[in-house]
Amino acid sequence: MKHIYNLIHAGIANQSVDKVLGIAWKGKSLTTFIFTSIFYFLIIAASAQTKTIYDNKFDGTYNNHVSSENLTVGNASISNERLTVQGQGFDIFIYWQYEYSGFIDLNPSLTLQEGYEYQVAVKARTSGVNGRLRIRKGTSAAAARNATGGNRILNPSNNNVPVSSGYTTFTSSKFRVTSQQPLYLSLLVNRLAIYSSPISMILDDLIVTRTCITPSIPTVQNRTVTSCNASVQLSATGNLSSWEQYKWYDPDGNVISGQTGATYTANRPGTYRVTKVNTASECSVESAPVTIQVTLNPPFAPTVGDTKVISCVNNEATLTASGATASQSYRWYTQPTGGTAIAGANGATYSTSIAGKYYVAIVNGTNCESARVETEVEILDWQDALTEIIYPTLEAGESATLTLNSALRDNNLIAEYKWSISVNGSAFASIGENSYELNLAVVPNGDVVFQCVLIPNGSYCYTENSFIATTESITPLPVELMFFKAQAQTQGVSLTWATASELENKGFEVQVSNNGREFKEIGFVESKVGTTSLRQDYNFLDTKAVSGTRYYRLKQMDFDGTTSYSPIRAVALDAGNGTVSVYPNPFDDAVIVTLNGTEARNVQVVLMDAMGKVLQQRTEETSGNSITVDMRSVRTKGIYILHVLDNDTKYTFKLMKR
Secondary structure, eight states: OOOOOOTTTTTOTTSOHHHHHEEEETTEEEEOOOOOOOOOOOOBTTBTTEEEEEEEOSSSTTGGGEEOTTEEESEEEEETTEEEEEOEEEEETTEEEEEEEEEEEEEEEEEEOTTEEEEEEEEEEEESSOBEEEEEEESSHHHHHTOOGGGOOBOOSSOOBOBOSSOEEEEOOOBOOSSOEEEEEEEEEEEEEEOSSOOEEEEEEEEEEEEEOOOOOOBOSOSEEEESSSOEEEEOBSOOOTTEEEEEEOTTSOBOTTOOSSEEEEOSOEEEEEEEEEOSTTOOOBOOOEEEEEEEOOOOOOEESOSEEEEETTOOEEEEEEOOOTTOEEEEESSSSSSOOOTTOOSSEEEESSOEEEEEEEEOTTOOBOOOEEEEEEEEOOBOOOOEEEOOOOOTTSOEEEEEEOHHHHTTOEEEEEEEEEETTOOOEEOSOSSSEEEESSOOSSOEEEEEEEEESSOOOBOGGGGEEEOOOBOOOSSEEEEEEEEEETTEEEEEEEEEEBSSEEEEEEEEESSSSOOEEEEEEEOSSSSBSSOEEEEEEETTOOSEEEEEEEEEEETTSOEEEOOOEEEEEOGGGSOOEEEOSSBSSEEEEEOSOOOOOEEEEEEEETTSOEEEEEEEEOBTTEEEEEOTTOOSOEEEEEEEEETTEEEEEEEEEO
């Protein structure tokens, strides 16, 4: 229930509002009632974010907000919860004239903010004759009274307040601010009438409402975005006020946290939405959304069959890839990025005889290309693995072990060994295990041939004969060999052996090898008796033995041509087994290098200066046990280094030029 305070009942009907307030207003002592104002919500259907921020019911709550100091004619008073402006009467000859005119100033103590739209409303009615009500605003009371243009927020051209017992609500135009500022209001009231009775204007419920401004719809240049990449940047444009920011929504309709700028990087396909949102206090209103349809088309990267494909000279290597769907194809490149695709290479395979690195990508129907995957082609020269079977002297009924020697084995390139045997011309039959050694518990009687087929564990450039080894026909030794020894001596290598018995033995061919695989004959020792059951001793001296490791074996030969082999014996020879020297030193035009052994062979010679620069590098053939090195190209006196490589042994000499 409103509290009624009537100026007449209070006995001060003849006092102005200024005097009743009794407060200082521009230096004047004002006396008036305490004007009242309170806040309440004005619900507007058009916006759920409209709020009443000031409500003066003239009930005494906000009396200090109101001043009638600038009401030039008439007087104002507050009673019965309303503000009454009473016209002043003038006696002019035979009739009365009544008039009220001037400003009622209000300071609602409000600070206007950006992001809002404001509106003022007040209830009014008149008695006697119609009156005129105008509302002005400003940043001060004086600015409000002197307002022009848009600051005259209610500016009728006629007497707009009718005579009535009920109130009419007058609403100002809506207004905004571009910076924070105070709000002052001035109500301009006036009416002049020749009338026999008093006139007045009664005001009630002055309110100020604030509505959150709905931002304008953002502008998006591309509403449909297609990218070959795994992500794409989306952009919105349009002027942003200080109280606005963008809001992005993912394809699931969820707000994307932290994304308030004009751009967003989308990393999955779907429909995205972007709006502008009002960020002013107590506002969350946003514009209508703009949708962006995003299509991301990066194909998955392919899988290559091998990261490195090895091929041989004059052969093509075939690179393979997988992963493309029926609607996709491949592109092959010679560069990891950029460059031009290899013409015509759009399938899952690509064949080439050129070594190097290659790259393959998957391409979809919209010409989007995946990341490139690397593979490599290596072209190798053909080689002979020198595959052979090494076996000891075989004796029928005894055990024996055969060994497969091969560069394939040395390089761990064999996946499987397949041994087989043929006896007396029969078909080859599998024997033994998957091993480079064939262990025979009992050597069979008759002529035997052994064979080993190698299954490699990859593709390598070895000749066909590298993958199979077959012995010659072997007849178990009719000679019972007791021992076979090889020993290095000053004069060479001494070979000694003995037999326990012999049967039609023609003799022994002495063979030597530098690598244990390739043997050559260096002598023949005849059997002493041919056939005997008694022990026989034999020897042979290899006087042409050179430094390095030498391998010896005996090839036992019968009169009927049957042969068999002894175990292999190895002897390591070095410079200590003879005298290796060079002369003359100092030298003039040539030097002579004496070596171990008289066997004819090629020797590598390298001549360098004291700084390590190579001056000569060539091959010399031995003459007897020496070589002659031509030094006529050496013209400068000083120290020189001569390296001589004899088989596996290297000799180094320091020489001086005269």
